[in-house]
Amino acid sequence: GAVVSQHPSRVICKSGTSVKIECRSLDFQATTMFWYRQFPKQSLMLMATSNEGSKATYEQGVEKDKFLINHASLTLSTLTVTSAHPEDSSFYICSARDQRQGGTEAFFGQGTRLTVV
């Protein structure tokens, strides 16, 4: 299957700082990528849809000024958590659908565990 790489896998930051998470499609181009957040023992919660060359589409209740998304190329989307607070500590995961396969199957990155202290 297609490969989606996410970096870093784990990050600890101080409250008030910003953290950037990268998501790359390694062997295919993705005009659209998705960012999820997952709390322990809960399912994936879609935060936003990242669109290459245009603004991201955020789900209801997700602060777009806090979770900045940039999709500057067909293989890279970034999520920046700005002015992070302890309640932002979570597992963040990106995904992309491989259009070569009709965009049916979605592939996920390894996830980033963010801890804000």
Added chain:
Amino acid sequence: QKEVEQDPGPLSVPEGAIVSLNCTYSNSAFQYFMWYRQYSRKGPELLMYTYSSGNKEDGRFTAQVDKSSKYISLFIRDSQPSDSATYLCAMSAYTGGGNKLTFGTGTQLKVEL
């Protein structure tokens, strides 16, 4: 009512057992169905993808879709301790890179020696 319902478990079975994992959904527009396996602190890994009603087999895994009942299942034969993980069903109404998936809550499975 959630669009996709999935029993969160946990489900504990002995090694070698047949495991049945299920999801129901309410949106009749869903046409594409996926099963993911997620190990702790890792991203979900795609196991199976199905489109039409019926069965699809891949090794020890069989995915079953019943669109008339809005019910999908994943069967795991000869379960192994390495199958211990959370299994998520996911579905979407459309194909195409820009169409998001709707996930179940995930079922936590533990296969014991």
